[in-house]
Amino acid sequence: MSEKIPAKQRLRDVVDSVYRAAWExxxxxxxVGWSSSKFPAEIPETLGLAVTYPENQxxxxxxxxxxxxxxxxxxxxxxxxxxxxxxxxSLAYAAGAEADExxxxxxxxxxxxxxxCNCMIKWYEAIARMHNIPLIMIDVPYNxxxxxxxxxxAYVRAQFEDAIAQLEELTGRTWSNERFKEVCANANRSASAxxxxxxxxxxxxxxxxxxxxxNHMADIVTARCKPETAEAFEQLAAEYEEGVxxxxxxxxxxxxxRIMFEGIPCWPELQALFKPLKDSGANTVAVVYxxxxxxxxxxxxxxxxxxxxxxxxxxxxxxxxxRADLCKENQVDGILVHYNRSCKPWSxxxxxMERRWHDQLGVPVVGxxxxxxxxxxxxxxxxxxxxxxxxxxxxxxxxxxxxxK
Amino acid sequence: xxxxxxxxGSAVSKCVITDETEAIRGKGLSPGGAGTGGPxxxxxMALADAGAAAGDIAATVATGYGRNLAAAADSTMSELSxxxxxxxxxxxxxxxxIDIGGQDAKVLSITxxxxxxxxxxxxxxxxxxxxxxxxxxRVLAVPIDEMADVAGRAAHELQISSTCVVFAETEVISRMAxxxxxxxxxxxxxxxxxxxxxxxxxxxxxxxxxxxxxxxxKNEGMRRALERELGTPxxxxxxxxxxxxxxxxxxxxxxxx
Ligand code: SF4
Numbered sequence: 001m002s003e004k005i006p007a008k009q010r011l012r013d014v015v016d017s018v019y020r021a022a023w024e025x026x027x028x029x030x031x032v033g034w035s036s037s038k039f040p041a042e043i044p045e046t047l048g049l050a051v052t053y054p055e056n057q058x059x060x061x062x063x064x065x066x067x068x069x070x071x072x073x074x075x076x077x078x079x080x081x082x083x084x085x086x087x088x089x090s091l092a093y094a095a096g097a098e099a100d101e102x103x104x105x106x107x108x109x110x111x112x113x114x115x116x117c118n119c120m121i122k123w124y125e126a127i128a129r130m131h132n133i134p135l136i137m138i139d140v141p142y143n144x145x146x147x148x149x150x151x152x153x154a155y156v157r158a159q160f161e162d163a164i165a166q167l168e169e170l171t172g173r174t175w176s177n178e179r180f181k182e183v184c185a186n187a188n189r190s191a192s193a194x195x196x197x198x199x200x201x202x203x204x205x206x207x208x209x210x211x212x213x214x215n216h217m218a219d220i221v222t223a224r225c226k227p228e229t230a231e232a233f234e235q236l237a238a239e240y241e242e243g244v245x246x247x248x249x250x251x252x253x254x255x256x257x258r259i260m261f262e263g264i265p266c267w268p269e270l271q272a273l274f275k276p277l278k279d280s281g282a283n284t285v286a287v288v289y290x291x292x293x294x295x296x297x298x299x300x301x302x303x304x305x306x307x308x309x310x311x312x313x314x315x316x317x318x319x320x321x322x323r324a325d326l327c328k329e330n331q332v333d334g335i336l337v338h339y340n341r342s343c344k345p346w347s348x349x350x351x352x353m354e355r356r357w358h359d360q361l362g363v364p365v366v367g368x369x370x371x372x373x374x375x376x377x378x379x380x381x382x383x384x385x386x387x388x389x390x391x392x393x394x395x396x397x398x399x400x401x402x403x404x405k
Numbered sequence: 406x407x408x409x410x411x412x413x414g415s416a417v418s419k420c421v422i423t424d425e426t427e428a429i430r431g432k433g434l435s436p437g438g439a440g441t442g443g444p445x446x447x448x449x450m451a452l453a454d455a456g457a458a459a460g461d462i463a464a465t466v467a468t469g470y471g472r473n474l475a476a477a478a479d480s481t482m483s484e485l486s487x488x489x490x491x492x493x494x495x496x497x498x499x500x501x502x503i504d505i506g507g508q509d510a511k512v513l514s515i516t517x518x519x520x521x522x523x524x525x526x527x528x529x530x531x532x533x534x535x536x537x538x539x540x541x542x543r544v545l546a547v548p549i550d551e552m553a554d555v556a557g558r559a560a561h562e563l564q565i566s567s568t569c570v571v572f573a574e575t576e577v578i579s580r581m582a583x584x585x586x587x588x589x590x591x592x593x594x595x596x597x598x599x600x601x602x603x604x605x606x607x608x609x610x611x612x613x614x615x616x617x618x619x620x621x622x623k624n625e626g627m628r629r630a631l632e633r634e635l636g637t638p639x640x641x642x643x644x645x646x647x648x649x650x651x652x653x654x655x656x657x658x659x660x661x662x
Contacts, residue, residue, distance in 0.1 A: 339528070351608065358523060369528045381470055382509070382526070389485035389524060396520060 007236035008216075014229050015218045018052065022105050025050035031108035031171050034127065036120050037221045038293075038310050039113035039138060040303065042187055043163055045225035046180040047173045051111065052104040053222045057093070058086035060102035060218070062267035062373035071374045073097040085342040085373030087123040094127045109133050109170060111163070115140035115310040117345045134170060136163050140308055146318045148308045156304040183225045184303070188296055190224045193233035195294040200240035201285040202330045206258070207243030209251035210284030211274065214265050220293040256281030257394045260327050262353075263338030263346060264289060264372040272380045280391035286330045288323050312345040319349065320356045327361055333394045336387065337367040341377040364393035406463045407455065410653025411444055411478065412487065413471030415507035416535070417620060418443035420451035421650040422462070423658055427494065431455025432647055438507070439471025448477075464657040468649050470508070480660065487652030489513045489521035492616045494651055495642040500612040503631065503639070504648070505602060505621035507535040512606045525609045531570050533601035535621045540570050541594050544577055545587055553626030556591035563593035573597070595630035603634035615639045618648035 005013075022032050033044055033051040044051045061067060067089060074088035075081050077095055081088070093099050094106065112124035112135060121137070128135035138159045141152060164175050197216075200207050216236065223229040243249055259277075261284045266273055277284065288311060295306040311319065327335065335357055339347045354365045368386045371377035407430060412419040415438045422431040433450025437443025452459060467475035468487040475481070484506075492502040493515060502513040510527040527533055542549045563585055567573040573594070580590050615637055621627050622645035632639050644651065 364523055366524070384473075385470070385483050385485070386526065388481070388483035392483055392486045393521060393523070400520075 007232055007239050008212075010228075010232040010235065011216050011219045014223050014226065014232055015056075017228075018222045019102070019104055022050040022052045026105040032105050033109045033111050034104075034107040034124075035111040036113050036116060036124065038116045038307060039111045040160060040163075040307055041225050042180065042183050042303070043160065043167065044111065045183045045187075046175065047164075047167055047171065049167070049171060049173070052107075054090035054093075055086050056218050056221050057099070057102045057104055058089040058373055059267050061089055061093075061099050063270065064101035065268055065375075066099055066101045067268050067373040068375050070097050070099060071376075081374070084117075084119050084123070084344075085371055087119055089373055090123065091126055091130075094130055107131060107133060109167075110135050111138075112136070113138040113140060113307065115307055115313045117312050117343070119344075134166070136166050138163055138307075140310075140313060143308055143314050143318070145315060148305045152308060153301050153304045156308060157301060160300065160304065184297075186227050186230055187225045189227070189230040190220065190233055191294040191296045193230055193237055194220050194224075195291055195296070197233055197237040197240060198291045198294070200237070200244065203244050204258070204331060205249060205255040206251065206283055206285045206330075207240045207249045209249070210261060210287045210290070211265065211270070212250050213287055213290035217290055217293060220290075224293070224295075251283045253278050253283070254281035255283045257333045257391065257398075258283055258285040258331055259390075259394075260284070260286035260288075260323065260330070260332045260335045261338070262288065262323065262335060262350070263340050264343060266338070266370040266375075266378050267372055268375040269370070269378050269380070272378075272383065276384045276387035276391075280387065282334070282336075282387070282391055282394070286323075286326045286332050288326060291326075312343075316349050316352060320353050320360075323353070324357060324360055327357070327363070332361075332363060333397065334363050334390050335361075335365040336390060337365060339367050339369045341369065341371040342373060364390055364397070366390040366393075406658075407457055407461050408654045408657035409448070409451070409462045409465040410487070410650040410655070410657055411448065411465065411467045411469075411472075411475055412484065412647075412649035412653060413444050413467060413469040413475060414438045414620070414649075415470055416539075417507065417646075418447040418469075418471075419647050419650040420444075420447040421647050421654045422451050422455045422457065423651070423654040425658060427655060427658060429644075429651065429654075431457065432644070432650070434646065438469070439474050444471065444475060464660050466653040466657040466660065468653040479657070482653060482656050484649050485511065485513060485524045485526075486521055487649045487656065488618050489515060489524075490652035490655050491648030491650070492618050492652075493519040494655060495644055495648060496614065496616045496640055499614050499616040499640075501606065501609070501615045502648075503602060503606055503615065503617045504619040505533070505535060505598075505617070505627070506619045507539075510534050510602045510605060512602075512609045514609055514612070523609070525605055527601075527605060532573070533598050533605070535619070537570050537573070537598060538594070538621060538624070538627070540574060541577065541591075544574050545581070545590065547587060547591065549624070552591055552595075553624055553629075555588045556595055556626040557588075559588035559592035560586065561589055561592075562596055563589045565590070565593040565597040567597075591626065592630075595626045596634075598627065599630035599634040603631060606635060611635050611637060613637050616645075617641050618645045620646050622646065 431454035435446035467478035
């Protein structure tokens with residue numbers, strides 16, 4: 001009897017197949033797109049278009065230590081080193097820099113949605129100009145209210161229709177409502193299984209380490225509309241369930257403390273990030289970045305609403321509550337905030353969020369400086385001191401009999 | 406029974422020996438931080454000061470950036486907890502600790518019960534740290550310990566707008582070339598650091614009593630500039646530079662070894 005393939009491996013295979021499919025499409029002479037991570041993937045998927053994801057590629061390159069090389073390449077082209085590291089890596093690759101860490105075919109069109117950030121717009125415009133290819137844009141305004149107003153839903157939905165029309169014209173493919181329904185059903189199934197898997201972090205002790213979720217995010221970003229993704233996530237959730245039953249965890253150390261890790265990890269420095277957490281037995285049991293990709297919706301308007309809710313596009317009240325609820329549900333003892341030099345929109349409102357969490361949750365909140373892709377912006381010694389300080393504060397709180405409010 | 410706290414900083418190593426009553430029995434300070442002979446020299450000085458031998462030490466805790474390199478230590482504690490504990494010991498009633506070390510600046514909030522509540526540290530940039538002052542001392546050829554006196558004679562405070570060490574150096578050189586008085590430039594440098602560290606402190610919330618620790622605390626000019634910036638008196642104990650090592654020694658005595 002053949003061994004069952006672990007979910008981790010299946011998830012990795014699914015992402016590889018996305019990139020493989022893009023290469024095969026290119027070989028067949030079909031157009032290949034590059035898409036921002038929160039562009040409604042349902043649209044290209046319904047049209048059967050091969051699409052790859054520069055943010056995912058950049059994270060992969062950074063994790064394999066190619067980030068600095070590509071960032072410097074982009075800086076050599078004249079891009080400022082203040083620009084997001086993902087953007088610099090992607091612009092370098094688009095301009096011809098080699099990246100054996102995660103190669104992908106050059107684009108024939110780009111799909112951009114600024115629900116994640118506005119840096120995205122200039123980044124994709126630059127790629128479109130470099131390759132002289134069309135840019136299909138979905139503009140999602142920043143949500144300064146907790147609920148998404150109906151006028152905004154209509155505005156975003158109309159842009160879905162426009163994007164579909166542009167892609168039909170560009171690729172000669174025909175839209176099928178039937179197929180769209182199937183794709184949306186797959187996407188919702190993936191999201192639901194993904195959220196279920198993320199939810200196991202609330203079990204004490206947790207059957208997983210939150211950093212696992214960062215790794216599996218590649219699937220929810222690049223392949224959320226595919227049935228094999230949904231199946232792999234369902235298996236992942238089942239494995240966590242089994243872990244709970246058997247008292248096993250993917251975190252192989254003590255769980256003395258449970259923390260929320262806020263922000264994108266420093267991909268080039270995963271070992272360094274991990275070490276002091278491991279040493280002090282601080283397991284990451286809450287990350288907002290991962291469940292933020294679990295888009296669930298009932299119809300097209302609701303889909304527009306879902307795509308309006310990305311971490312950087314919601315107001316500070318919604319963003320604070322989102323994380324505070326997660327901290328309460330998952331019973332965290334402390335919060336570690338990554339002040340990410342790359343991601344200004346994310347890091348910018350952290351100072352105020354930190355203050356609110358400290359007051360609302362009564363747990364220690366500690367920040368460190370780093371970067372998701374550019375290793376030049378991270379200092380291991382400074383990070384270690386801050387994590388040790390956090391662990392000591394959590395220890396003192398526990399000794400005093402508290403876990404926060 | 407004696408307990409040893411070693412604070413291995415980026416430029417200076419400090420040691421304090423306490424006894425079971427938490428009284429200070431000896432101290433030592435030597436230039437040279439992590440990776441130099443500084444820590445051993447500071448330990449030897451502290452032992453001599455206490456009239457003790459290495460074998461008399463029941464437990465040792467290391468802190469500071471070089472804490473993980475102190476082979477003789479039984480355990481390590483971050484300088485955040487150690488500076489807090491040391492400052493509370495030196496100044497019971499302290500609610501805010503501002504520590505400016507060789508390569509970082511931190512602000513600690515202390516609870517009314519004398520426990521560390523939270524902290525904030527400078528970002529990666531060396532502006533607002535001891536390193537900045539060292540650089541300026543070199544550029545202006547004024548020894549660190551004379552800086553406060555020279556600045557005290559300033560007719561007016563020049564504005565130094567760069568907080569980057571490299572940019573500030575250029576700015577200072579051009580001010581000097583324009584004929585500015587050294588004292589005026591120095592007063593501007595203190596104000597620039599105070600503004601930067603002050604912003605960190607305000608972010609955390611400044612609750613009196615405020616105490617300054619770390620090597621830069623000895624610098625009278627720096628203390629005065631920070632007092633002006635925060636609008637509150639700042640206490641500096643003669644042992645301010647030893648606060649981290651003292652805290653480490655106190656943790657060693659609590660470790661029950
Ligand atoms: S990391 Fe931040 S700045 Fe960069 S693309 Fe993502 S959201 Fe935008």
